[in-house]
Amino acid sequence: MTPPKHIAIVGGGTAGWMTANLLRHRWAALGVAVTLIESADIGTIGVGEGSTPFLRHFFRTLGIAERSWMPACDATYKCGIRFPGWSTVPGYESYVHPFFGEPDRELGNLFFTNACLRRRGQAADANPQDFFLAAELARQRRAPILQADAGPGTDYAYHFDAGKLGTFLRTHAVGLGVRHVVDTVARVSQQENGDIAAVHLAGGACIEADLFVDCSGFRGLLISEALGEPFHPYRDNLFNDxxxxxxxxxxxxxxxxxxxxxxxxxxxxxxxxxxxxxxxxxxxxxxxxxxxxxxxxxxxxxxxxxxxxxxxxxxxMRVGRVHQHWRQNCVAIGLAQGFIEPLEATALMLIQLSVEQFIAALEDDGFGRARQEAFNERVNAMFEGVRDYVVAHYQLNTRHDTDYWRANRANRHISDRLAGLLAVWDGGGDFEAELARHGAGLMYLRPSWYALLAGMGRFPAGLRAAPQALTGPQARARLGQMATAFGSHLRQLTGM
Ligand SMILES: Cc1cc2nc3c(=O)[nH]c(=O)nc-3n(C[C@H](O)[C@H](O)[C@H](O)COP(=O)(O)OP(=O)(O)OC[C@H]3O[C@@H](n4cnc5c(N)ncnc54)[C@H](O)[C@@H]3O)c2cc1C
The missing domain is CATH 3.30.70 (Alpha-Beta Plaits)
Structure with missing residues (x-):
């Protein structure tokens, strides 16, 4: 088969413009035309200001340097996320989920060792904020950027103004040749086989395409309203709406x-x-x-x-996902495909990964549709992986002040996979093997799971004294030295 000749994207939020850039960048040389339609009357969600490190790869793929997009989007560097108040365990009332890298190898391994000692009832310091460089950089308000070429860096992500990022991505996409139409889709027409034939605009125009991307936000104008794809809510797992x-x-x-x-x-x-x-x-x-x-x-x-x-x-917030993200000649990306509450700031990552998987699925199959089922399974697995990691935060909370926190902790609507991970951790079993058993399906790597479980202070009471190779204060002192050589303040970096 041949590549789609014309792709129409409905929606000009972050999802629409990220998708337009990635598709046009990848397939312009194949002669694929991309049109993006956005309504002047229906706004974008206007939030979504934190990322995971995957956004670095997004800009790298498009060949856009930090010095070009960051100032335009009021962007800052993100070393990780700090979580105060989730746990009441002494010494763990606040912890950090850091991004990590090569410089963390030694102290990170000592953190894993200490966490395992403590998990088995021995006294050892295991708050991740004492052992990871990114946590110390954040404590000192330093950017995760080396001042000189002094060795391998640590991973990081960004914060940005969502509206300004949309504007930046729009300008870039239009520069790549994406056609931008400002009008409201009033009606969707379908072919006899169920494919979408065209979107009809309030201004009278009709846009036909062989592939449609639904980036219309929570309402899912094409995937849910026109095609009737069922929605799978995560309401039992995640209460926030x-x-x-x-x-x-x-x-x-x-x-x-x-x-x-x-x-x-x-x-x-x-x-x-x-x-x-x-x-x-x-x-x-x-x-x-x-x-x-x-x-x-x-x-x-x-x-x-x-x-x-x-x-x-x-x-x-409509929390959950559609059953099939790609149905007929329509693929849903962004809030239209689903949303997991923003605790780990994963939505843009899921947008990016969904588009990348879609490109791979089409190309692998020589632009046929045979890989549709596999694509849907993969994207569902990504959603479920992120969901489990987010749900774990609520399971592990130790607050007693409201019904909300008690109900979250008592909630038994969690996946077998998450239940298994918690059981092995609590039972002192082989947590490494349990992580390995689930592999990439977990979405989050070993350091993230340790940071969460140890960071919340999920340890037995009544600790036995034991020698530990490195205490928290000792680790923190070493990090302090590493940080001064490593980071520099954002204002110094950008000359603000
Ligand atoms: C409270 C909250 C916090 C969040 N925090 C984060 C975060 O920290 N990190 C993160 O990665 N994500 C976060 N997100 C998610 C993130 O905001 C979204 O995933 C992202 O902005 C993409 O949204 P979207 O483009 O899918 O939808 P929207 O921004 O809603 O865009 C929808 C687009 O569709 C268009 N449209 C709708 N109907 C029509 C029509 N009939 N005709 C033409 N056009 C139409 C609209 O004009 C608009 O352009 C958060 C979300 C919420 C709710």
Whole structure:
């Protein structure tokens, strides 16, 4: 078969523009035309300001340097995510899920050793924030960038202004030859075989294509509304269905932080994302446990005077995924395909990986459709992998202050895989073998699972004294030395 001649993407949010860039970049030489249609009347979600390290690969694939996109998007470096208030275990009231790399090899291994000692009831320090370089860089508000070519770097991600990233990606896509149509899709027509034939625009135009990409956001205009693809909610696993976002200012002259902070509140958790021009903040919560008004009051109290007079945006979240992301001649990407609440900031990663898998599936099959089923299975597995890791945060919480936290901890609607991982960890069994048994399906690697389980203080009580090769304070002192040689402040890097 031949490649699609014309791809129509419906939706100009981050998903639409990331997809347009990747498809056009990959297939322009094959003569594939790409049109993106976005409505001037229906806004984008306007949040989504943290990434995983995968976004580095996205920009690298497109050949876009940090110095070109970061200043345009008020972007900052992200060393990881700090989680205060999720655990009440002494010494573990706050921990960090760091990005890691070659410099972590020695201290990281000592962290794994200490975590295993402690898991088996021996006294050992095992808070990941004492053992990983990225956590120390964040503590010192340093960027994860080497000052000189002094050896291998550590991995990192970004924070950015979602609106500005959309604008940047739009300009780049149009430069690659993507046709941009501003109009609202009013109707979708189908062929007899169920394929989408065309989208009909409110302005009167009709756009035909041989492949349609649904990037229309939570409503899923093509995949759900037109094709009727069923939605598989994660409501049993993840209770949160609402969010409120409130921006605040950076203090004058403040060194910009290099981590996301995700603080547990009474009925969910609040994010704080540092950009060069402001903080993005928000509260993700469950409408079963708290009203929108009460949640906004709680968020404002958490943010303090910085939030006074600042506008709040209230958002509803459809959490789960469609059964088939690729159906007929339509593939759904972004919120239209599904969403896992933003605790680990994974949505853009899933967008990127879905598009990459789609490209691979089409190319592997010589642009046929035989790989459709395999593609859907793979994308579903990615979603379920991320879901399990996010669900584990709620399972492991030790808060007793509200029904919300108690219900999350008691929730038995978790996958067999997650139940198995927790049982092996708690039972002192071979956790390494259990991780290996699930392999890449877990989506998160060994250090992330250890950081989460140890970081939450998931250890037995009543510890026996035991010698440990390295204590937390000793590790922290070594990290302090490594950090000074390693990072530099964002303001110094960008000359701001
Ligand atoms: C509270 C919250 C926090 C989040 N935090 C993160 C995070 O930290 N990191 C992360 O990676 N992700 C995060 N996300 C997810 C992230 O925001 C989205 O995945 C990302 O922005 C992609 O959204 P989208 O493009 O799929 O949808 P949208 O941004 O909703 O875009 C939809 C587009 O479709 C168009 N459209 C809709 N209907 C029509 C029509 N009839 N005709 C024409 N056009 C139409 C709209 O005009 C718009 O352009 C978060 C999401 C929420 C809700």
């Amino acid at each position: 609402r969010a409120i976002a409130i921006p605040t200012a950076l203090a004058d002259g403040e060194d910009i932080p290099s981590e996301t902070v995700s603080t547990a509140l009474r009925h969910g958790w609040a994010w704080q994302i540092p950009l060069t021009a402001r903080y993005g903040n928000g509260y993700v919560y469950s409408s079963d446990f708290v009203s929108d008004d009460e949640a906004e009051r709680e968020l404002r109290a958490h943010l303090g005077p910085a939030a006074e007079g600042m506008p709040a945006r209230r958002l509803r």
